[in-house]
Amino acid sequence: MDVSSYLKIGHLKLIIFLLLLGINNLKKSFLSSDGSTQEVINVPSFSMESGQQIALSGISGSGKTTLLNLIAGILQADEGQIKLSGRSMSGTSESVRDRLRAQMVGYIFQTFNLLQGYTCLENVLLGMSFGDSFDKNRAVELLGHVGLTQRLDYYPRQLSSGQQQRVAVARALANSPKLVLADEPTGNLDPENAAESLSLIRQTCKEHRAALLLVSHDKAVLDQFEDVRDLSDINQGGGKVGAE
Amino acid sequence: MSLLQIVFRSLRQHLLSTLITSFSIALACGLLMSVWVVKEQARRNFTEVDSGFDGVFGAKGSKLQLVHNSIFHLEASPGNLTWEQYELIANDKRRVKTAVPIAVGDNYRGYRIVGVTKSLFEVEYQVGKKFEVQSGGYVFRSDKKQAVVGSFVAERLGMSIGDKFHPYHGLVFDEKEKHAEIYVVSGIMKPTNTPADRVIWIPIKGLQNMSGHSVETSSDVSAVLVKLQGNTHGMMMNQEYNFQGDVMTFAWPIAKIVAQLFNKIAPVEMVLSGVAVLVAFVAAGSILASIYNTMNQRRRDIAIFRALGARRRTVFSVLILEATGIATFGALAGFIVYFVIMSTASWYIRSETGIVLDPFEPQWVMVWAPLFMQCLGALAGVVPAAKAYGADVAENLIPNA
Numbered sequence: 001m002d003v004s005s006y007l008k009i010g011h012l013k014l015i016i017f018l019l020l021l022g023i024n025n026l027k028k029s030f031l032s033s034d035g036s037t038q039e040v041i042n043v044p045s046f047s048m049e050s051g052q053q054i055a056l057s058g059i060s061g062s063g064k065t066t067l068l069n070l071i072a073g074i075l076q077a078d079e080g081q082i083k084l085s086g087r088s089m090s091g092t093s094e095s096v097r098d099r100l101r102a103q104m105v106g107y108i109f110q111t112f113n114l115l116q117g118y119t120c121l122e123n124v125l126l127g128m129s130f131g132d133s134f135d136k137n138r139a140v141e142l143l144g145h146v147g148l149t150q151r152l153d154y155y156p157r158q159l160s161s162g163q164q165q166r167v168a169v170a171r172a173l174a175n176s177p178k179l180v181l182a183d184e185p186t187g188n189l190d191p192e193n194a195a196e197s198l199s200l201i202r203q204t205c206k207e208h209r210a211a212l213l214l215v216s217h218d219k220a221v222l223d224q225f226e227d228v229r230d231l232s233d234i235n236q237g238g239g240k241v242g243a244e
Numbered sequence: 245m246s247l248l249q250i251v252f253r254s255l256r257q258h259l260l261s262t263l264i265t266s267f268s269i270a271l272a273c274g275l276l277m278s279v280w281v282v283k284e285q286a287r288r289n290f291t292e293v294d295s296g297f298d299g300v301f302g303a304k305g306s307k308l309q310l311v312h313n314s315i316f317h318l319e320a321s322p323g324n325l326t327w328e329q330y331e332l333i334a335n336d337k338r339r340v341k342t343a344v345p346i347a348v349g350d351n352y353r354g355y356r357i358v359g360v361t362k363s364l365f366e367v368e369y370q371v372g373k374k375f376e377v378q379s380g381g382y383v384f385r386s387d388k389k390q391a392v393v394g395s396f397v398a399e400r401l402g403m404s405i406g407d408k409f410h411p412y413h414g415l416v417f418d419e420k421e422k423h424a425e426i427y428v429v430s431g432i433m434k435p436t437n438t439p440a441d442r443v444i445w446i447p448i449k450g451l452q453n454m455s456g457h458s459v460e461t462s463s464d465v466s467a468v469l470v471k472l473q474g475n476t477h478g479m480m481m482n483q484e485y486n487f488q489g490d491v492m493t494f495a496w497p498i499a500k501i502v503a504q505l506f507n508k509i510a511p512v513e514m515v516l517s518g519v520a521v522l523v524a525f526v527a528a529g530s531i532l533a534s535i536y537n538t539m540n541q542r543r544r545d546i547a548i549f550r551a552l553g554a555r556r557r558t559v560f561s562v563l564i565l566e567a568t569g570i571a572t573f574g575a576l577a578g579f580i581v582y583f584v585i586m587s588t589a590s591w592y593i594r595s596e597t598g599i600v601l602d603p604f605e606p607q608w609v610m611v612w613a614p615l616f617m618q619c620l621g622a623l624a625g626v627v628p629a630a631k632a633y634g635a636d637v638a639e640n641l642i643p644n645a
């Protein structure tokens with residue numbers, strides 16, 4: 001093997017290293033209740049670099065959640081490729097996608113989706129239980145980072161919605177993800193909490209070197225981001241039906 | 245968090261239904277073990293009891309009734325033998341090693357008074373063990389109105405040495421049937437854990453001559469218990485008395501006759517065991533129902549686990565382990581139920597028959613019944629687990645979807 005091929009491989013690695021998320025010709029359709037198929041997602045190309053923070057805007061029903069679920073491997077794509085750090089999230093078995101999600105993806109939901117039977121600390125611990133690294137100290141640290149050191153043993157119902165969302169943020173970062181997906185994360189919060197929560201999400205992702213892909217239809221949220229894209233520019237799928 | 249921690253957490257989250265379901269498993273498992281142990285031990289202990297004798301002579305009739313009456317002190321005597329018949333047996337020294345005549349027909353507060361000769365106290369009722377009186381007492385004198393009281397009777401009636409009592413006529417206690425005689429307790433028997441503990445022993449002459457008993461039959465005996473010189477004699481005497489003669493019945497060997505009784509009630513045992521197994525299935529069904537009922541609540545939790553990277557087979561395992569966990573708790577608590585049932589059952593069986601069951605004796609059922617419950621529990625978990633396995637993640641992540 002000569003020097004040039006070394007260089008080539010090095011170059012390739014560098015691209016893979018920088019390119020966190022790569023989407024090509026991604027398609028997803030659903031069967032409507034009237035029996036017709038509705039193409040919700042048709043994304044010819046989309047990519048993100050490591051550590052990048054992007055906000056996608058889109059009205060309700062435009063396929064934001066569907067796109068995030070495809071990237072997270074929760075939904076299976078009909079066609080196309082999704083690559084996360086060079087590993088394929090599409091065209092693989094479900095258990096491979098589950099594993100990849102456990103290792104690389106953090107997910108923040110509009111409805112928090114905390115487990116009600118588990119304390120804050122346990123919710124965060126669960127965030128790392130299905131991946132590779134289980135580290136209780138890290139969980140405590142993360143909760144400290146979001147200002148909940150005093151609430152480790154509280155159950156979600158004992159917390160305000162703002163606090164619950166902060167637990168969800170800590171949980172999303174528990175598995176040291178390369179990519180955090182946030183689906184209207186401030187939708188259930190009042191404006192004050194929303195602003196605070198949003199900056200916490202952005203800052204926490206930055207500090208833990210995770211890229212952030214946030215989707216929202218809320219202008220106040222979108223305005224916080226330098227890099228805002230309109231989903232309809234990226235997605236040629238025809239999911240633009242819902243009204244706000 | 246490990247899988248087991250998640251399972252434990254979930255059981256705690258549904259604590260009430262976990263406890264109720266475990267309780268039904270405990271009842272089922274306890275019942276299963278009790279039925280089996282009573283069955284096994286009763287059969288073994290009853291067939292082991294021969295009070296040290298090989299056979300029993302009595303009036304022509306049922307061998308089983310003869311054994312019941314003379315060895316277990318249950319049921320009425322099938323009839324009498326004359327004193328001459330007894331002497332004929334007793335004098336057959338070539339074949340008969342010991343012959344002990346007994347006479348029944350009286351009771352004291354429902355406990356049988358059995359007339360017997362002192363030779364009873366020379367017989368080993370089990371290898372190396374003879375009937376003995378507790379210190380301070382002595383075996384009745386044949387010519388006195390004295391009584392040796394079985395340990396269970398003494399305990400139940402609070403009798404002690406020197407106590408006086410009137411015998412009552414008949415095998416069933418009736419206030420109006422009081423005999424005029426007064427007997428004095430000369431000794432209390434040491435516990436033997438045999439039917440002898442439930443009997444009051446008096447000299448046979450005393451029972452035969454009790455006021456009101458017919459004078460013509462006053463030398464009759466109810467049965468003659470014998471120890472033979474050897475087994476071959478038993479076979480010969482069986483032939484001689486049961487097939488050729490028609491004056492006496494020779495119940496021999498005692499253990500085999502009792503075993504025949506148990507073979508007769510074997511279908512009853514089978515039904516009982518069958519019911520116990522069915523109860524186990526019903527209890528396993530309650531596991532299925534209790535978990536299945538909470539599936540609506542759980543669906544979201546399952547979707548969240550999946551979103552955090554849990555695989556289908558992981559959530560499947562969680563539910564199977566949960567069902568197994570409930571069955572395990574239940575099976576462990578089943579031992580408490582078992583001991584409660586057994587202490588009642590063994591008390592009852594002892595007071596009715598004198599046979600002592602030991603609930604603490606290790607039995608295989610104590611291993612297989614809990615394992616069986618666990619397997620049923622795991623099986624019951626399959627239905628909800630399959631539901632969890634198939635649950636759609638994206639759909640269930642959205643509340644009220």
Ligand SMILES: Nc1ncnc2c1ncn2[C@@H]1O[C@H](COP(=O)(O)OP(=O)(O)O)[C@@H](O)[C@H]1O
Binds near residue numbers: 030061063066241242
């Ligand atoms: N499982 C599904 N079956 C059928 N249609 C679906 C399904 N999931 C989403 N859709 C449809 O896809 C479109 C996009 O949904 P979604 O991604 O949830 O939009 P958004 O998150 O932007 O509001 C909607 O029209 C919705 O009705």
Ligand SMILES: [Mg+2]
Binds near residue numbers: 065
């Ligand atoms: Mg949505």
